[in-house]
Amino acid sequence: MKRGVFYFSIVLMVLYCSGPFLWQFITSLKPDYELTMIPPVISKNPTAIHYVSIFREHPFLRIILNSAIVASSTTILSLIIGSSCAFGLAKLRVKYKSFILGFILSVSMFPPIATVSPLYIIIRALGIRDTWLALVITYTTFSLPLSIWILTNFFKEIPDEIYLAARVDGCTPYQIFYKIMLPLSLPGIFTTAILVFIFSWNEFLFALTFTSTPASRTIPVAIALFPGLHEVPWGDIAAASVVVTIPLIFIVFAFQRRIVEGLTSGAIKG
Amino acid sequence: MAGIRFDKIRKRFKDVTVIKELNLPIHDGEFFTFVGPSGCGKSTILNMIAGLEPVTEGKIYFDNTVVNDLTPQERDVAMVFQSYALYPHMSVYENIAFPLRMKKVQIKTIDEEVKRVAALLGLNDLLQRKPKELSGGQRQRVALGRAMIRKPKVFLMDEPLSNLDARLRIEMRAELKRLHQDLRITTVYVTHDQAEAMSLSSRIAVIYQGEVQQCGTPIEVYLKPANIFVGEFIGSPPMNFIKGTVLNIQPLKINLNGIIISPLLETSIGKTSVIIGIRPEDIPITDKKSDESIEVTVALIEPAGSFNWVDIEWNNVRIKGAAKVDADLRAGCKAFMKIPIKKIVIFDADSGKRF
Numbered sequence: 001m002k003r004g005v006f007y008f009s010i011v012l013m014v015l016y017c018s019g020p021f022l023w024q025f026i027t028s029l030k031p032d033y034e035l036t037m038i039p040p041v042i043s044k045n046p047t048a049i050h051y052v053s054i055f056r057e058h059p060f061l062r063i064i065l066n067s068a069i070v071a072s073s074t075t076i077l078s079l080i081i082g083s084s085c086a087f088g089l090a091k092l093r094v095k096y097k098s099f100i101l102g103f104i105l106s107v108s109m110f111p112p113i114a115t116v117s118p119l120y121i122i123i124r125a126l127g128i129r130d131t132w133l134a135l136v137i138t139y140t141t142f143s144l145p146l147s148i149w150i151l152t153n154f155f156k157e158i159p160d161e162i163y164l165a166a167r168v169d170g171c172t173p174y175q176i177f178y179k180i181m182l183p184l185s186l187p188g189i190f191t192t193a194i195l196v197f198i199f200s201w202n203e204f205l206f207a208l209t210f211t212s213t214p215a216s217r218t219i220p221v222a223i224a225l226f227p228g229l230h231e232v233p234w235g236d237i238a239a240a241s242v243v244v245t246i247p248l249i250f251i252v253f254a255f256q257r258r259i260v261e262g263l264t265s266g267a268i269k270g
Numbered sequence: 271m272a273g274i275r276f277d278k279i280r281k282r283f284k285d286v287t288v289i290k291e292l293n294l295p296i297h298d299g300e301f302f303t304f305v306g307p308s309g310c311g312k313s314t315i316l317n318m319i320a321g322l323e324p325v326t327e328g329k330i331y332f333d334n335t336v337v338n339d340l341t342p343q344e345r346d347v348a349m350v351f352q353s354y355a356l357y358p359h360m361s362v363y364e365n366i367a368f369p370l371r372m373k374k375v376q377i378k379t380i381d382e383e384v385k386r387v388a389a390l391l392g393l394n395d396l397l398q399r400k401p402k403e404l405s406g407g408q409r410q411r412v413a414l415g416r417a418m419i420r421k422p423k424v425f426l427m428d429e430p431l432s433n434l435d436a437r438l439r440i441e442m443r444a445e446l447k448r449l450h451q452d453l454r455i456t457t458v459y460v461t462h463d464q465a466e467a468m469s470l471s472s473r474i475a476v477i478y479q480g481e482v483q484q485c486g487t488p489i490e491v492y493l494k495p496a497n498i499f500v501g502e503f504i505g506s507p508p509m510n511f512i513k514g515t516v517l518n519i520q521p522l523k524i525n526l527n528g529i530i531i532s533p534l535l536e537t538s539i540g541k542t543s544v545i546i547g548i549r550p551e552d553i554p555i556t557d558k559k560s561d562e563s564i565e566v567t568v569a570l571i572e573p574a575g576s577f578n579w580v581d582i583e584w585n586n587v588r589i590k591g592a593a594k595v596d597a598d599l600r601a602g603c604k605a606f607m608k609i610p611i612k613k614i615v616i617f618d619a620d621s622g623k624r625f
Contacts, residue, residue, distance in 0.1 A: 161352070168322070169372055
């Protein structure tokens with residue numbers, strides 16, 4: 001009986017969370033005339049026409065490529081800068097540590113809408129409007145506080161004695177960083193990577209402002225621009241949403257296994 | 271290999287003085303132990319030797335070289351930590367090989383050395399395991415191996431045995447002693463366990479409140495503690511302390527809580543109030559009256575196997591002595607004690623220093 005309630009609650013939770021996505025998926029398979037039917041129906045003759053249409057009538061492959069490159073570059077850049085910074089803050093002798101951490105956090109307190117205009121002016125002045133670079137720089141800036149905070153906490157959990165042992169064994173601080181600290185905090189690295197990647201993949205406001213052509217337009221903006229003058233192609237929008245969600249799900253599951261691996265290997269606790 | 275010399279070393283953390291002034295030589299090849307209660311600054315001394323902690327004032331010499339500004343790497347020291355500090359993501363083999371890898375030694379040489387050290391420590395069958403798959407004693411041996419492989423100038427050990435259970439600790443203690451006898455590398459050891467310090471060291475320094483209270487061979491420190499603190503700290507159970515009054519200076523006569531004793535003392539005593547220290551193991555307690563014995567009341571009996579510790583009282587003073595197992599003693603009953611006049615230590619009641 002107890003188990004029954006337990007599994008029932010789990011099913012309920014999963015349905016609640018994945019409901020919108022499932023609905024989107026069902027919508028994406030409906031032919032146009034079924035889309036606006038009331039009450040909504042589950043399609044009797046599912047079709048793949050919307051999936052064909054997003055690639056045929058829009059440069060959607062290019063858009064996905066833009067997003068993938070922007071999101072992965074942001075992730076890598078944010079991890080490189082974030083982890084070195086976090087290592088310093090967690091293990092090296094740095095003055096005013098808590099002040100620095102607080103200052104870093106304050107960066108993420110500005111609402112994007114308040115910074116988007118000045119940033120646009122800067123990006124136009126630099127001549128990198130409508131390029132991947134503009135987005136990568138902006139996203140890295142905004143994801144860094146998160147990366148630094150998560151990674152600092154992970155590095156802090158590694159006992160000081162391991163750090164000292166490595167110093168006595170002849171490592172320079174930089175060698176300690178990549179030979180000892182990074183392998184030991186892989187779970188933290190993957191957690192951060194997932195969060196930063198999802199943030200960059202989904203970001204809308206900056207992408208809308210800084211891009212103007214399919215040369216650098218990312219997925220959220222492209223989908224938002226699907227609606228034409230006279231109609232809203234709900235079917236195409238649904239299909240596009242499904243297509244771009246799949247890589248995210250895949251990445252999360254791939255990384256999640258590593259995270260669990262890292263947590264259960266008892267890497268740190270002796 | 272190297273000798274170490276501290277020249278007027280001081281250490282402050284912000285406003286707190288941790289080491290007041292340290293002047294001390296540690297000889298080449300010696301097993302030297304800093305022993306003291308926790309928080310006395312002994313680990314700080316070790317970290318200063320290693321170069322993990324800068325000194326505030328003074329100089330540290332390795333032989334005749336000042337090492338103050340050298341990195342741990344340049345000082346060529348190896349350190350064993352209390353928590354072992356093994357690298358969890360590396361196998362035993364990689365852990366032991368790590369210091370040589372950092373020195374960019376040839377792979378073939380590394381392999382030979384790792385096998386040699388592993389054989390010495392009985393780790394041959396464990397080389398492919400990860401630290402988490404090892405027991406405490408095995409981890410400790412890996413940590414030792416990692417320190418030994420480099421043949422450092424100085425071995426530093428920070429309470430390396432205190433995470434082990436009692437039996438293993440005694441086993442590893444013997445192993446450490448054997449290793450030191452074989453390798454003869456200068457070893458600086460830090461512990462709060464006086465028994466460990468006594469059994470391992472060529473010389474020990476008792477540290478308390480950032481100062482060396484006494485430095486000497488274990489037996490010197492045991493027999494002639496420099497002050498009350500050392501007498502209490504070294505030896506288990508601790509030394510008994512009884513207030514005494516000097517009645518006569520030449521020849522010396524002391525009233526020890528109602529008992530008149532006349533110990534022989536080279537230095538003269540100018541004061542009237544002293545404290546007498548006697549080790550419990552030196553006070554024989556019996557059930558039979560004999561010459562010079564003093565009648566006392568038994569308060570508590572703690573069997574220690576081959577003998578019994580006995581707490582006794584007379585004139586409202588309670589001290590600990592030792593009795594044979596076959597003595598017929600019971601708590602609350604009468605017994606007889608002897609004061610071992612040759613083994614008592616006399617301290618100044620005001621300064622706590624030994625006369």
